Amino acid sequence: MQENTSYNISSEISSKINKWLAKFPIDQKKPAIIYALHLIQHETKYIKSEHVNAVADFLGLKKIDVYEVASFYSMFETEQVGKHTISVCTNVSCMLNGSDEILKYLEDKLKIKVGDSSEKYFLKDERECLAACCGAPMMQVNHKYYENLTKEKIDSIIDGLENER
């Protein structure tokens, strides 16, 4: 996790966190950690220690409480990653339907290895099943589901990202 200057939680994010806290008993602040980290990562693409510190300060928690959550859950990135996160499911059902070829095709196309990132793309090393087994092979691009993948389909998805403003 990279150390940097301080980070201020925006008023938009802080009001969302406060709304989230209303779901829980009044003395419970930790249940908002996951949500707060999601909100920040959505903005910053990855979690740095200044973000962890800011969440801890905001919720009145120890930094370790927030760090533990940030490091435990696989959706939180603690290293710099590219703009678009791509997760190809390679678990059993997808593997039986050619997910390894799909992953290889993406590696070649994006010129990055699985687990690595370029400025634009992060090819996440996804180990979990993404619960779309009947649409195998599948991938998530920025958490959007794309199922029954073919090389042509991947080309058009990546073209779409390339042509984005």
Add this chain to the structure above:
Amino acid sequence: MKDKFNINELCYSTLSSDSPNSYETYVSQGGYVTWKKILKELPDKKEIINSVIESGLRGRGGAGFSTGRKWSFINQDSDAIKYLVCNADESEPGTCKDRDILRYNPHALIEGMLIASYAIGAETAYCYLRGEFIDDVYTSFKNALKDAYQNKLLGKNILNTDICIELHDLIGAGAYIVGEETAMLESIEGKKGFPRYKPPFPAVKGLFGSPTIINNVETLASIPKIIGKGPDWFSSFGTKDSAGFKCFSVSGHVNNPGNFEIPLGTPFKTLLELAGGMKDGKKLKAVIPGGSSVPVVPGEIMLETNMDYESIAKSGSLLGSGAVIIMDEDTNMVEVIHRIARFYYSESCGQCTPCREGTGWMFKVIDKILKGKGTLEDLKTLESIPKMISGSTICALGDAAAMPVESFVTHYKNEFLEYIKLPTEKLANNKSFSEPLNNEFILSRK
């Protein structure tokens, strides 16, 4: 068991509609009638719990424990705050049934959660969705929840009764282990997803230390029709010990993979036909009948098996979550178990030594064998590890990792032996796999 049935009777009833997830569609099918009737008549909570017990409904997340009995563990005489938690952390490999309920029939789940909350005396209920659902699945559920609130079906003094139930959506952040019910409670409390020791069971001491019932999405989404049509209607389908309907996710080498909600006890052959039969007309080699955590069953045995808890147990496996993974004659079983073992190694939370170390050992030994460097001694090691994990961990992930390995080695030992006998150069053309994980374990996996 009734011979005639409609497919997708409960959890997928709205699929036939153009806008399956809308409030209007659900209401047009008689949705929320049961909930409104309960609010009007205010039946004894025990009456509802007894109906669920009588229906024979068993937990659809994988464990298959009687849902009604689970609810009955809540001490109704206590003034303690009680919670209901819906486990929507669907992540058992091969399973994608709950995602379709959340996307296409979220109101059945909401109505089921309301009835369950009433029955156990909970005024707060949480639906915890896996983090990866954060886009469309979460949105579908949240929109449905908003509609239910707008129609005043939940909240304070619902439809002018004394009943108050708040239902909140929650989102995770990626961790298979959180599907374990006590790990989910830890996660809701904002901590790492480490399973808790049991006892105390959640019904006694659960979320924030209060009595809590945790049920799977499909279990809860089945409740409205079970109560509405009566327990006898539900138990008239299925078998004596496996009552009613179950959603099966059929994936792998089939022509028409998909989710099918059918009566338990349906022959596997019929389910395979529903899924369009074997792809490319190939022969069936093996089936994982209940998600990757259960033992694999050879195809010829499976073709004689019915899809219910007791028949699948007789075939040497478990019905689990109802994820049916089909493998054809060309499937390389060493590659399949390699992938499964990699998954459990990645997802073991690391709390218990036998699981943390054992999942790593199993993966590394299989990896070595797959790379053509395995010895007969390695195969013996591989056979011995599952026995050292099973039963010696806090939660079931250890067993879930051990069972498939044990079964693959038992049924397909010859394939492991072929890898061990082959000279390395012959394997050069074999598909290369990702490098084995480093020794650093899951907490630093990124």
